[in-house]
Amino acid sequence: MSTYEEEHNTSGNSNSRRDLRAQIRNLYQEDGSSTALLQLLAQLIPESMQEELLNEKEEGCPETFIDSLPRVNKCDLKGADACSICCCGYLDDTHPLVVKLPHCSHRFDLECVAVWLSKSRTCPLCRDDVLSHKPKVDISNVELEEDWGMYG
Protein backbone atom coordinates (compact mmCIF):
# COMPACT_ATOMS: atom_id res chain seq x y z
CA MET A 1 0.00 0.00 0.00
CA SER A 2 1.38 3.37 -0.95
CA THR A 3 2.10 6.03 1.64
CA TYR A 4 0.50 9.46 1.82
CA GLU A 5 3.67 11.03 0.45
CA GLU A 6 3.79 8.75 -2.59
CA GLU A 7 0.13 9.31 -3.37
CA HIS A 8 0.40 13.06 -3.06
CA ASN A 9 3.77 13.27 -4.74
CA THR A 10 5.28 15.21 -1.85
CA SER A 11 9.01 15.14 -1.38
CA GLY A 12 10.80 13.19 1.33
CA ASN A 13 9.68 10.62 3.81
CA SER A 14 8.60 11.01 7.39
CA ASN A 15 12.19 10.68 8.64
CA SER A 16 13.43 13.66 6.66
CA ARG A 17 10.48 15.69 7.82
CA ARG A 18 11.34 14.82 11.38
CA ASP A 19 14.94 15.91 10.76
CA LEU A 20 13.70 19.12 9.23
CA ARG A 21 11.55 19.85 12.23
CA ALA A 22 14.48 19.19 14.56
CA GLN A 23 16.64 21.60 12.57
CA ILE A 24 13.95 24.24 12.64
CA ARG A 25 13.54 23.86 16.35
CA ASN A 26 17.27 24.24 16.97
CA LEU A 27 17.53 27.25 14.70
CA TYR A 28 14.55 28.92 16.28
CA GLN A 29 16.07 28.54 19.69
CA GLU A 30 19.40 29.93 18.49
CA ASP A 31 18.14 32.88 16.52
CA GLY A 32 14.51 33.58 15.76
CA SER A 33 15.28 35.83 12.83
CA SER A 34 17.72 33.57 11.00
CA THR A 35 17.48 33.42 7.21
CA ALA A 36 18.35 29.72 7.33
CA LEU A 37 15.31 29.18 9.50
CA LEU A 38 13.14 30.97 6.98
CA GLN A 39 14.52 28.85 4.17
CA LEU A 40 13.82 25.64 6.07
CA LEU A 41 10.34 26.79 6.98
CA ALA A 42 9.76 27.62 3.36
CA GLN A 43 10.13 23.93 2.50
CA LEU A 44 6.94 23.34 4.44
CA ILE A 45 5.16 26.14 2.58
CA PRO A 46 3.63 25.87 -0.91
CA GLU A 47 5.99 27.10 -3.65
CA SER A 48 3.54 29.80 -4.72
CA MET A 49 3.94 31.46 -1.33
CA GLN A 50 7.69 30.98 -0.93
CA GLU A 51 8.73 33.80 -3.20
CA GLU A 52 6.79 36.37 -1.24
CA LEU A 53 8.22 35.18 2.07
CA LEU A 54 11.85 34.89 1.02
CA ASN A 55 12.21 37.79 -1.39
CA GLU A 56 10.38 40.26 0.75
CA LYS A 57 11.10 43.77 -0.44
CA GLU A 58 13.00 46.00 1.96
CA GLU A 59 10.27 48.62 1.96
CA GLY A 60 6.62 47.85 2.30
CA CYS A 61 4.64 45.00 3.79
CA PRO A 62 3.75 41.76 2.05
CA GLU A 63 0.26 41.65 0.61
CA THR A 64 -0.56 38.68 2.84
CA PHE A 65 0.18 40.84 5.89
CA ILE A 66 -2.09 43.65 4.69
CA ASP A 67 -4.88 41.18 3.83
CA SER A 68 -4.68 39.65 7.30
CA LEU A 69 -5.06 42.90 9.27
CA PRO A 70 -7.90 42.52 11.79
CA ARG A 71 -11.16 44.26 10.87
CA VAL A 72 -12.88 46.65 13.27
CA ASN A 73 -16.60 46.03 13.76
CA LYS A 74 -18.94 48.78 12.64
CA CYS A 75 -20.52 48.84 16.13
CA ASP A 76 -17.11 49.69 17.63
CA LEU A 77 -16.86 52.86 15.53
CA LYS A 78 -18.01 56.18 16.97
CA GLY A 79 -19.62 58.95 14.97
CA ALA A 80 -16.65 61.30 15.13
CA ASP A 81 -14.00 58.65 14.33
CA ALA A 82 -12.24 59.46 11.08
CA CYS A 83 -9.45 57.92 9.07
CA SER A 84 -6.37 60.11 9.45
CA ILE A 85 -5.28 59.34 5.88
CA CYS A 86 -8.38 60.42 3.93
CA CYS A 87 -9.81 62.57 6.80
CA CYS A 88 -13.28 61.10 6.21
CA GLY A 89 -15.54 59.79 8.99
CA TYR A 90 -15.73 56.00 9.03
CA LEU A 91 -19.50 56.12 9.42
CA ASP A 92 -19.89 58.37 6.36
CA ASP A 93 -19.71 55.04 4.56
CA THR A 94 -22.63 52.66 5.14
CA HIS A 95 -20.26 49.69 4.94
CA PRO A 96 -16.98 50.92 6.45
CA LEU A 97 -14.03 48.60 6.02
CA VAL A 98 -11.78 49.61 8.91
CA VAL A 99 -8.70 47.73 10.12
CA LYS A 100 -6.38 48.11 13.08
CA LEU A 101 -2.64 47.65 13.03
CA PRO A 102 -0.98 45.07 15.26
CA HIS A 103 0.56 46.26 18.52
CA CYS A 104 -0.27 50.00 18.32
CA SER A 105 -3.94 49.30 17.36
CA HIS A 106 -4.23 52.50 15.33
CA ARG A 107 -7.20 52.35 12.96
CA PHE A 108 -7.50 53.29 9.31
CA ASP A 109 -9.70 52.59 6.30
CA LEU A 110 -8.29 49.41 4.79
CA GLU A 111 -8.32 51.06 1.37
CA CYS A 112 -6.16 53.96 2.65
CA VAL A 113 -3.68 52.09 4.81
CA ALA A 114 -3.20 49.33 2.23
CA VAL A 115 -1.73 51.85 -0.23
CA TRP A 116 0.63 53.21 2.43
CA LEU A 117 1.73 49.79 3.76
CA SER A 118 2.48 48.56 0.24
CA LYS A 119 5.43 50.96 0.30
CA SER A 120 6.17 51.42 4.01
CA ARG A 121 6.26 49.34 7.16
CA THR A 122 5.44 52.11 9.60
CA CYS A 123 2.19 53.13 11.24
CA PRO A 124 1.20 56.57 9.82
CA LEU A 125 0.30 57.81 13.30
CA CYS A 126 3.10 56.53 15.55
CA ARG A 127 5.78 55.24 13.12
CA ASP A 128 5.74 51.86 14.84
CA ASP A 129 7.34 49.22 12.59
CA VAL A 130 4.27 47.08 11.99
CA LEU A 131 6.29 44.02 10.94
CA SER A 132 8.67 44.03 13.88
CA HIS A 133 6.30 42.40 16.33
CA LYS A 134 6.68 38.70 15.71
CA PRO A 135 3.82 36.59 16.94
CA LYS A 136 4.97 34.60 19.95
CA VAL A 137 5.40 30.97 18.96
CA ASP A 138 4.98 28.44 21.70
CA ILE A 139 7.40 25.67 20.79
CA SER A 140 6.77 23.57 23.88
CA ASN A 141 4.03 21.58 22.11
CA VAL A 142 5.78 21.08 18.78
CA GLU A 143 7.06 17.63 19.77
CA LEU A 144 3.52 16.37 20.37
CA GLU A 145 2.30 17.28 16.91
CA GLU A 146 4.27 14.68 15.00
CA ASP A 147 1.69 14.48 12.21
CA TRP A 148 1.53 18.18 11.36
CA GLY A 149 3.60 17.69 8.20
CA MET A 150 0.75 15.65 6.73
CA TYR A 151 -1.26 18.75 6.17
CA GLY A 152 1.55 20.58 4.40
Added chain:
Amino acid sequence: MASLPKRIIKETERLVSDPVPGITAQPHEDNLRYFQVTIEGPQQSPYESGVFQLELFLPDDYPMEAPKVRFLTKIYHPNIDRLGRICLDVLKTNWSPALQIRTVLLSVQALLASPNPNDPLANDVAEDWIRNEDAAIAKAREWTQLYAK
Protein backbone atom coordinates in the same frame (compact mmCIF):
# COMPACT_ATOMS: atom_id res chain seq x y z
CA MET B 1 -7.33 67.32 -14.17
CA ALA B 2 -8.78 64.70 -11.84
CA SER B 3 -11.19 65.94 -9.18
CA LEU B 4 -9.69 67.13 -5.94
CA PRO B 5 -9.67 64.51 -3.14
CA LYS B 6 -11.98 65.29 -0.23
CA ARG B 7 -9.01 65.42 2.12
CA ILE B 8 -7.41 68.31 0.21
CA ILE B 9 -10.69 70.24 0.22
CA LYS B 10 -11.05 69.70 3.99
CA GLU B 11 -7.45 70.73 4.68
CA THR B 12 -7.82 73.87 2.58
CA GLU B 13 -11.05 74.85 4.34
CA ARG B 14 -9.45 74.41 7.76
CA LEU B 15 -6.34 76.40 6.78
CA VAL B 16 -8.65 79.32 6.04
CA SER B 17 -11.17 78.93 8.92
CA ASP B 18 -8.63 77.99 11.60
CA PRO B 19 -5.25 79.33 10.45
CA VAL B 20 -1.99 78.42 12.19
CA PRO B 21 -0.56 81.49 14.02
CA GLY B 22 2.18 83.07 11.94
CA ILE B 23 1.39 80.99 8.85
CA THR B 24 -0.87 81.61 5.85
CA ALA B 25 -1.54 79.22 2.97
CA GLN B 26 -3.68 80.23 0.01
CA PRO B 27 -4.47 77.85 -2.86
CA HIS B 28 -3.88 79.20 -6.37
CA GLU B 29 -7.16 79.81 -8.17
CA ASP B 30 -6.01 78.00 -11.32
CA ASN B 31 -4.52 75.02 -9.48
CA LEU B 32 -5.93 73.99 -6.12
CA ARG B 33 -2.89 71.80 -5.44
CA TYR B 34 -0.56 74.78 -5.55
CA PHE B 35 -0.41 77.00 -2.44
CA GLN B 36 1.20 80.36 -1.82
CA VAL B 37 2.51 80.27 1.72
CA THR B 38 3.89 82.86 4.13
CA ILE B 39 5.69 82.04 7.36
CA GLU B 40 6.61 84.64 9.96
CA GLY B 41 10.11 84.26 11.39
CA PRO B 42 9.86 82.88 14.94
CA GLN B 43 10.52 85.25 17.82
CA GLN B 44 14.01 85.13 19.32
CA SER B 45 15.37 83.62 16.12
CA PRO B 46 17.56 85.44 13.56
CA TYR B 47 14.47 85.43 11.30
CA GLU B 48 12.31 87.38 13.76
CA SER B 49 10.14 90.10 12.15
CA GLY B 50 10.71 88.62 8.68
CA VAL B 51 7.88 87.31 6.51
CA PHE B 52 9.01 84.51 4.20
CA GLN B 53 7.24 83.51 0.99
CA LEU B 54 7.11 79.82 0.13
CA GLU B 55 5.39 77.64 -2.45
CA LEU B 56 3.78 74.33 -1.60
CA PHE B 57 2.61 71.77 -4.13
CA LEU B 58 0.57 68.64 -3.45
CA PRO B 59 1.70 65.89 -5.86
CA ASP B 60 -0.87 63.52 -7.43
CA ASP B 61 0.03 60.84 -4.87
CA TYR B 62 -0.56 63.12 -1.88
CA PRO B 63 -1.03 62.11 0.95
CA MET B 64 0.96 58.95 0.15
CA GLU B 65 3.73 61.29 -0.96
CA ALA B 66 4.90 64.41 0.92
CA PRO B 67 4.04 67.92 -0.29
CA LYS B 68 6.79 69.72 -2.17
CA VAL B 69 7.76 72.86 -0.27
CA ARG B 70 10.28 75.52 -1.26
CA PHE B 71 11.30 78.96 0.03
CA LEU B 72 10.85 81.71 -2.53
CA THR B 73 12.33 84.38 -0.25
CA LYS B 74 16.10 84.36 -0.03
CA ILE B 75 17.14 83.07 3.40
CA TYR B 76 20.44 82.38 5.16
CA HIS B 77 19.91 79.04 6.91
CA PRO B 78 22.08 75.87 7.03
CA ASN B 79 19.17 73.58 6.09
CA ILE B 80 17.85 75.67 3.20
CA ASP B 81 19.87 76.00 -0.01
CA ARG B 82 20.09 78.91 -2.43
CA LEU B 83 17.23 77.46 -4.51
CA GLY B 84 15.03 77.48 -1.42
CA ARG B 85 15.00 73.70 -1.09
CA ILE B 86 14.51 72.53 2.49
CA CYS B 87 16.31 69.70 4.29
CA LEU B 88 13.63 68.43 6.63
CA ASP B 89 12.97 64.79 7.56
CA VAL B 90 9.17 64.97 7.36
CA LEU B 91 9.43 66.18 3.76
CA LYS B 92 11.54 63.15 2.82
CA THR B 93 12.04 59.85 4.64
CA ASN B 94 9.87 60.62 7.66
CA TRP B 95 6.78 61.62 5.72
CA SER B 96 3.56 59.97 6.92
CA PRO B 97 0.10 60.23 5.31
CA ALA B 98 -1.27 61.27 8.73
CA LEU B 99 0.71 64.52 8.46
CA GLN B 100 -0.96 67.50 6.82
CA ILE B 101 -0.16 70.79 5.15
CA ARG B 102 -0.47 72.60 8.50
CA THR B 103 1.82 70.17 10.36
CA VAL B 104 4.43 70.37 7.61
CA LEU B 105 4.39 74.18 7.71
CA LEU B 106 4.70 74.09 11.51
CA SER B 107 7.79 71.90 11.08
CA VAL B 108 9.26 74.40 8.63
CA GLN B 109 8.58 77.20 11.13
CA ALA B 110 10.27 75.13 13.86
CA LEU B 111 13.28 74.63 11.57
CA LEU B 112 13.66 78.43 11.40
CA ALA B 113 13.69 78.52 15.21
CA SER B 114 16.35 75.81 15.46
CA PRO B 115 18.81 75.62 12.55
CA ASN B 116 20.74 72.35 12.46
CA PRO B 117 24.20 72.86 10.87
CA ASN B 118 25.10 69.21 11.52
CA ASP B 119 22.59 68.04 8.90
CA PRO B 120 23.19 70.67 6.24
CA LEU B 121 21.72 71.19 2.80
CA ALA B 122 23.57 74.45 2.20
CA ASN B 123 27.11 73.29 2.97
CA ASP B 124 28.77 76.70 2.84
CA VAL B 125 26.20 78.16 5.24
CA ALA B 126 26.56 75.20 7.61
CA GLU B 127 30.36 75.60 7.61
CA ASP B 128 30.01 79.29 8.49
CA TRP B 129 27.50 78.36 11.15
CA ILE B 130 29.84 75.86 12.81
CA ARG B 131 32.97 78.01 12.43
CA ASN B 132 31.48 81.23 13.74
CA GLU B 133 27.92 80.97 14.96
CA ASP B 134 27.63 84.61 16.07
CA ALA B 135 28.69 85.89 12.65
CA ALA B 136 26.33 83.44 10.88
CA ILE B 137 23.40 84.54 13.03
CA ALA B 138 24.23 88.19 12.32
CA LYS B 139 24.23 87.43 8.59
CA ALA B 140 20.90 85.55 8.84
CA ARG B 141 19.45 88.60 10.62
CA GLU B 142 20.85 90.92 7.95
CA TRP B 143 19.34 88.81 5.12
CA THR B 144 16.00 88.79 6.94
CA GLN B 145 16.05 92.62 6.98
CA LEU B 146 17.13 92.76 3.33
CA TYR B 147 14.84 90.15 1.73
CA ALA B 148 12.01 89.15 4.09
CA LYS B 149 10.20 92.43 4.53
